[in-house]
Amino acid sequence: MGWTPKYLIQNGAMIPWAEGRLHPHSMAVTYAATVFEGIRAYRHPTTGAYAIFRLDEHLARIAQGVKIMRFENPPTLDVMRAGILKLIPANDPDDDVYIRLQVLIDGPGHQGTRGPTGWTAVAIPRERSAGFNKGLSVGFSSWTRLSDNSSPPRVKAVANYHAGRLVTMQAQADGYDTALILNSQGKVSEAPGACLFIVRDGKLLTPNLNSDILESVTRDTVIAFAREMGLRVHEVPVDRTELYVADEVFLCGTGQELVPVTQVDRLQVGGGQPGPVTMRLQARYEALVRGTSDDHPEWRTKVEG
Numbered sequence: 001m002g003w004t005p006k007y008l009i010q011n012g013a014m015i016p017w018a019e020g021r022l023h024p025h026s027m028a029v030t031y032a033a034t035v036f037e038g039i040r041a042y043r044h045p046t047t048g049a050y051a052i053f054r055l056d057e058h059l060a061r062i063a064q065g066v067k068i069m070r071f072e073n074p075p076t077l078d079v080m081r082a083g084i085l086k087l088i089p090a091n092d093p094d095d096d097v098y099i100r101l102q103v104l105i106d107g108p109g110h111q112g113t114r115g116p117t118g119w120t121a122v123a124i125p126r127e128r129s130a131g132f133n134k135g136l137s138v139g140f141s142s143w144t145r146l147s148d149n150s151s152p153p154r155v156k157a158v159a160n161y162h163a164g165r166l167v168t169m170q171a172q173a174d175g176y177d178t179a180l181i182l183n184s185q186g187k188v189s190e191a192p193g194a195c196l197f198i199v200r201d202g203k204l205l206t207p208n209l210n211s212d213i214l215e216s217v218t219r220d221t222v223i224a225f226a227r228e229m230g231l232r233v234h235e236v237p238v239d240r241t242e243l244y245v246a247d248e249v250f251l252c253g254t255g256q257e258l259v260p261v262t263q264v265d266r267l268q269v270g271g272g273q274p275g276p277v278t279m280r281l282q283a284r285y286e287a288l289v290r291g292t293s294d295d296h297p298e299w300r301t302k303v304e305g
């Protein structure tokens with residue numbers, strides 16, 4: 001996976017990659033006044049055609065973030081949608097594409113400044129998680145998850161990822177692949193860049209939307225197709241020790257995709273190997289995102305050209 005991005009979009013204009021500019025005194029820099037999306041476009045293995053997975057749900061989520069952050073005169077979703085659809089062929093990729101869409105305040109201001117609101121989109125390569133086949137070792141962080149009443153996790157705000165970086169760097173220092181974060185109620189929330197499921201006695205459990213998590217598109221996707229596969233899924237508050245006694249644990253997200261967790265706090269999950277339910281779900285997810293299954297065509301937006 002080594003293609004090089006050539007063009008990006010800044011405020012509606014497609015410009016060469018090296019010409020992207022943001023003023024150092026813009027609100028996006030001085031107050032992290034930016035909300036974003038991470039979106040994937042997958043290349044079909046035989047036709048080579050690209051399809052963007054759940055594009056409209058990502059656009060709807062950025063609109064929610066823009067509303068909560070009270071940005072003034074944001075770009076319309078149609079404008080950003082059309083831009084992303086042009087950006088992929090313009091970059092002439094030869095493998096899967098990761099799109100980072102941002103809506104931001106690109107002028108100077110103070111904390112109450114609400115515009116001017118600009119937007120950017122880049123298309124870049126992104127590798128699979130190293131744990132995709134073999135699983136990840138995760139540890140619970142000593143940092144507490146952000147909460148809705150301080151820096152709402154439901155908003156995919158750049159500012160929230162300051163906390164995610166602290167968690168990630170602690171996990172690195174402690175020798176884990178990544179970490180899980182407890183919320184201020186002491187319940188499991190999520191990883192710094194992915195949501196969490198556990199499998200116990202044949203049922204799936206995942207922290208509910210009031211557990212200080214991002215309203216993840218992948219989590220929603222997994223809940224939908226797991227139920228279609230006949231599995232029971234419960235969205236509930238989850239305790240740390242429920243992971244210790246779970247049969248299987250996995251993370252999911254657009255960037256992470258669906259990745260088994262084989263150790264939590266150095267305790268083996270189940271038999272210490274990726275579990276059968278997780279691997280069935282991973283295969284199903286791969287078929288859905290890549291379009292090798294005909295199911296849910298409404299989730300894949302074809303990219304022309």
Ligand SMILES: Cc1ncc(COP(=O)(O)O)c(C=O)c1O
Pocket residue numbers: 038190191192193194195213214215216217218219252253254255256
């Ligand atoms: C904090 C956090 N949680 C969960 C997710 C998963 O969200 P989604 O499935 O919409 O990509 C992400 C991003 O991938 C994230 O950054």
